[in-house]
Amino acid sequence: MAELTAWLLMILVVLTFTVVSSIDDKCAACNAVAEEIENGLSNEKPRNHLDMRHRLDSKGQRKGKVIDYRVSELRVVELLDGLCDKMQDYTLQKVDSKRYEWVRVDSWDNLAINKQEAKAYSKDISSYCGRLLEETEDELAERIKKGSVKVGDVSKILCQDLSKHCNMSSDSHQADADDDEPDGEL
Template identity: 30%
Template sequence: MSPWIKQIGFILLAVFMLPNTTESKKDDVLYCSACMAIAEELNHSISQTDPKKTIHVGGFRLNPDGSLNDKKVPLARSETHLTELLEGVCNSMSDYALYEDPVTKEKSYKRFAPRGNDGGNFPDFKNFKFDGPESSSALKFACESIVEELEDNIISLFASEADHVAKKLCSEVSGHCKSSFFQHSEL
């Protein structure tokens, strides 16, 4: 056996025997904030949808009695509408930046960009850290990871729940936020 084959064999043996130290740990602040941002953005989009609009759901098959088996549900919380909203929710992560609470010194990503209907309520920018596009791209990546992993759970939660969806999604379903986060949060 040639010496270089032995060297390759030893290298491969060493690589497979070493403990897996390259497995990255998820940044708790980043993933909790991304989850909370998903809930905030979806809640906002739902609130902007006309509550009078409805959509037909169910099969369009005839029942044995000749009637149709379909029903109307509010568009805002329909699976179809929520799926559309979920497809674009991570694009709004560029409106968030790392925020440090001046009292508790706790860090989280918060929305800094006002929405068109915020009525001039601008946040205090001195507590935000704008670290360039890397920061918002990390938040967007975390958002996309959560959406990909939990899409069905997110849709079913928002379709059936109106209260405390952020807590249910981010603490109970995903586990990205500790339940203690919600005790001193305004959500």
């Protein structure tokens, strides 16, 4: 009996996980999360260095480090903290008969689609964001601290390099297509 209960519990956990990870187009969802991170990067205000010299030595001189804000853990926390809550402002919108994209909702009252369905989508992308950050946060934080994450590069770094939810970008496909063409030289 205990064995049957364990199996049923395991099946229930697998089914729950399958339902929770129900974002169909992970690349589009990842790009929406990357867009929100880019908004955070572009809205950053210049900050002073972090003065961590709080101790005094025997001569009364301050001891400790001065840390550049751009490479600090504080910057990473401020960029990523509350990110998934912000994703609840997004919903899935139909672009054409076969394509959907994630869009930021300015006013939930002015939606042309079913509000209940739109809210469900917003919860889906918010939980997807949590899973995405859980998988990639350490490496993303290191790249932010190194300064390799800049406005315009977040989608490539997060969605292609770290999470692998997107294949090569269209720019990369174009570069590959250009390489296949003859150079015109004999």
